[in-house]
Amino acid sequence: MPKKLLKRLMPDPGTIKNNKHLGLLGSRLHDNNLWHLNRHSAAGAFAVGLFCAWMPIPFQMVVAAMLAMFFRVNLPLSAALVWLTNPLTMGPMFYFAYRLGSFLLNRPHHYKHFELSLAWLSNAMTSVAPPFLLGCLVMAVVSAAIGYMVIHGLWRWNIAKRWKRRRSRQ
Structure with a gap:
């Protein structure tokens, strides 16, 4: 099951809550929705992560x-999805x-x-920035x-499939 795999890979909420460097976030880190994995938190995390990746x-x-x-969605999943933009994929994306x-x-x-100079870069940014930012x-x-829609739909499909399997066993 993907849910079991994701739960195993996610960090322990207690460890993160007790981290002294993250204390400035206060009680916001104690929200259970940030660490719980359900249909809404996973779909929202995918939306946040994919949005930030671009x-x-x-x-x-x-x-x-x-x-x-x-947005009170799964924090580890949304932060991990940002890594879709990595040194190998950033250029083509x-x-x-x-x-x-x-x-x-x-x-x-x-x-x-292409010229590696500050003058070329500043000149290129005036013409490249608007289409680049709009595309992003x-x-x-x-x-x-x-x-969001795909994860929400896959989650519902998986639940319906399990219900159907459970009813056929009875």
Whole structure:
């Protein structure tokens, strides 16, 4: 079962609650919804994690953890899903976001040459940033919505399958 595997991989809530460095978060870490794994908390965690994975900022896990605490969804799962954006996948994901943003803004994508200098970077950012950020936002919203619906649907399907199996045994 995926639920059993996820529970085994998640950190112990007591260890995290007693961590002295996390004390500034106060009682927010003691909320059981942050550590409980059910249909709503898992689907919400997928939405938060996938949304934050498309954010082109450092410390995505911190943002995912804060959003998980705000929306009261599973914190470890939402923070772990941010790692979909890793050094191997970041380039293709963000290039796709840039191409999508260029398409939506009806702008040509123009990468003629790459130069590793501050002048080139600042000049390129003025033309690249709007389509890139729009593409990231669109992909964040779409992947969060799809992730939420897929996990919610899979969870319901799994429960219905178990009920059907239980009824057939009786």
